Amino acid sequence: MKKKYITAIIVLVLLTGIYFLLFHQNRSLKFIPENADVVILVDTKKAKRQYIFSVLTHPSKWFEGDKKDKNKISISDSGVKIPDFLQIFHLKNSKFSNYYTILELDDFQKFCTLLKQNQFINKGAQGYVKDHYVVYVNKKYAVIGTSNDEFIYIADFLKKNPSNKNTSADRFIKGSLGSLSLISGKDIQNFDINLNDDEIEIKNEKNSADFNSMISDLHKKAQFFVAELDSENIGKISAVFKENITESTSVNHLKMSADLVEVNDTIVSYGYDDNFNEIEKVTYQKIIQPNYEIFLQTSNPDKTWNYFRHKKWINAQSQFTAIPFQPNTISQNKNTISIKSVGKFAKLNEIKNQNFVFIRNNALLYSSFKFLNNSVLRDVEYVFYGNKSSDYTVKIKFKKEKYPLILR
Structure with a gap:
């Protein structure tokens, strides 16, 4: 009998430990300023559970050698308190x-070491800087x-003891891995963020729209x-860029x-020969440019x-x-305005009378925009935005690989 009690106690302790490690959450949010208009939450406990499940269902991952540098500090040992x-x-x-x-932070020195190991440069009052990130x-x-534009405001916010102004995660997230919330006064519009095997999907709650056939x-x-x-x-997209186009x-x-196409660009320069006669020099370089057609329908052309x-x-x-x-050309015809690139242009397909944006990944992007040339963006296959009535969906589709996104 004693063995049964001991076994039961061990199982109970293990289950309790698993519960607190993977399920128990502090749902108060201390670090959302009052004038935030966009809030993104990531449920780290749910991310842990999804990661463990993915590892368990991909046995080949178990036997892969650890290629990480043993001298490097991991996130779990970086001096940071991992929030729920x-x-x-x-x-x-x-x-x-x-x-x-x-x-x-639990350990200031450990975290500073982590930043240095990841090539962040200490610029004093400007913080640690690397690429487009500042710490x-x-x-x-x-x-x-x-950016460091709002660091003074955030420092003032932290001095006011944010723990006294807790906001519940229930205002923003309802069981998804993450959430994107748009705040306008007292109104909050929440969108679920989910990480699937090879795609990230963002959609509003109770979304019933199916865009699969269109995609x-x-x-x-x-x-x-x-x-x-x-x-x-x-109007919604232009408002993001502070320009109300529709009105x-x-x-x-x-x-x-x-x-996107690659074309030869002619560069003409002038120099002088040995007798100081002006001579024309023509060189060529490859550039990337779009061929496009834009059709605008307007009630008041x-x-x-x-x-x-x-x-x-x-x-x-x-x-x-x-x-x-x-070059391009713009023209007006009755209630329409069209803009076309000169020469060949991407001919418009039939009008679907639907709301969508579809962007396919293209290797030509990387030679023109160096900041796009990274492993994450190279793995993206396409990005899709769709809207039907009150339903909104964004899908970021990645190339299929051996392992799901969370294990890559």
């Missing part, structure tokens, strides 16, 4: 690309951001970029298609055209200069 919910936020009226997260560290907190159809075509949007979606232009429908003129987006040669890739 990683809290990432964007502040109202800050730049679109400025996002931050705050982490509590400010004190003895208690680490603030990680894509399959778009994926079969060779175009780099295809989009079709109504006035509501045009200013009366555009109520947009359709666009684009391909004169208003649209005058708005473009006022913004100085149409020059004397009838080129649309807001698109930096020249």
Whole structure:
């Protein structure tokens, strides 16, 4: 009997340990400032469970050798307190690309060592800097951001003891791996973030829209970029860039298609020969440029055209200069305005009367935009945005590999 009791106690202790390690959560959020207008949460306990399940269901992963540098500090031993919910936020009226997260520290020196091992450069008052990331560290907190623009505001926020202003995770997340929340006053619009085998999916709660057949159809075509949007979606996307296009232009429908091509660019320069006669030198370089066609339907074409003129987006040669890739032509016909690249252009397909944006990965991007040339973006197959009625979905599809995303 004693053996049974001992076994039962051991099992109970193990189950209790598993519960606290993988399931028990502190759902209070200390690090969401009051003027945050975008909040992203990641459920770290759920991520742990998903990782363990993926390891257990992929036995070949068990026997892979450990290729990590034993001298390098791991995240679990980096001096950071791993929160139950990683809290990432964007502040109202800050730049679109400025996002931050705050982490509590157990060991200041360990965390600084981790930064140095990952090639972050200590620039004193500017923080630790690497590429597009900035980290400010004190003895208690680490603030990680894509800019240091709001570090003074965040430092002031931390001085006011954020633990006294706890917000519950239940306001933002309902069982998904992560969440994206858009905040406008007292209104909060929540979107679930889930990590599948080879895709990241973001969609609003109770979403019943099925975009699979549309994605399959778009994926079969060779175009780099295809989009079709109504006035509501045009307004929402343009608002992200602080430009209310729909109200200013009366555009109520947009359709666009684009391909990427590599072309020879002629460079003409002048020099002098031995007799000081001016000579022309012609050289060539390969550049990447898009071939595209854009179709704008408007209820007031004169208003649209005058708005473009006022913004100085149409020059004397009838080129649309807001698109930096020249040359192109812009023309007006009844209630439509079209913009086409000169020469070949990506011909628009039939109008689907749906709202979507589809971007296919293309190796030509990496030679033109060096910041895109990294292993994560190279593995992306396509990005899709779709909207039907009140349902919104974003899918980031990655190339199929031996292991699911969480194990890569």
